[in-house]
Amino acid sequence: MSHLLIHPDGTSGKVHDVTPASAGWGYVGFGLYRLRAGERAAEPTGDTEVILVLVEGKARIQGAGQDWGEMGDRMDVFEKSPPHCLYLPNGTDWEAVATTDCTLAVCTAPGKGNYPAQRLGPEGIELTPRGKGTNTRYVNNIAMEMRDVADSLLVTEVYTPAGNWSSYPSHRHDEDDFPRMTYLEETYYMRLNPGQGFGIQRVYTEDGSLDETMTVKNHDVTLVPKGHHPCGAPYGYELYYLNVMAGPIRKWRFKNDPDHDWIAQRDA
DSSP states (O other), rough: OOOOOOOSSSEEEEEEOOOHHTSSSSEEEEEEEEEEOOOOOEEEOEEEEEEEOOOOOOOOEETTTEEOOOOOOOOOOOOOOEEEEEEOTTEEEEEEEEEESEEEEEEEEOOOOOOEEEEESSOOOOOHHHHGGGGGGEEEEEEOTTSSOOSSSSEEEEOOOOOOOESSSSSEEEOOOOTTEEOOEEEEEEEESOOOOOOOEEETTTTTSEEEEEEEEEOOOEEEEESSEEEOOOOOEEEEEEEEEEOOSSSOOOOOTTTTTTHHHHHO
């Protein structure tokens, strides 16, 4: 089994707990709670900043000394409406009490205390198409570079229609060489519609030192420590993923695989 593919630990409670130590890298963490109505999750942020994403369902949230009230209105992630999200700086804590069944993502990276706690959605997030033909996908940019809201975190949602490809043409961001490229570790949290489906993700380097192709299922997480990382949705199954990226600087600069860059050039 691939060390880059992580299956959920059960179907309730904290089902994912990816840390830099467990992933073998330096920046990105990802947690996922699946809560029933009335259940609670709470954590200190420690030395990390956090973006909470209500993937689906509703919860009352307190964090950084404030009561943010009930957040969330998307009861199924494939409704594709903008998510309710909350940014929390390092050195604070948070608590979420589910008011319906809910799925809560906890995106983390090193924090420096430069940004205040704030809501990041649904306001300011709009589902945006990207790509052409069977490379078309739809993006909810939660906290990408154009939103100056975090020290390290880059977070986005992507919907890939059935039969389409995403994170494609193949690209990598694994060198700290700005502005040519930035080093960004990345996690994918995967969902399928219908839920019994599967998707495909390949993670590979140009020299072949890393080349793994994974079958991803509902609620799986994949790790991208380096290399190119395209994914595909088989006919009949829509693919969603929540991306978390972070590295030395909060910028997203990547390089396409030279073998496949002609596709990007053609479609530009």
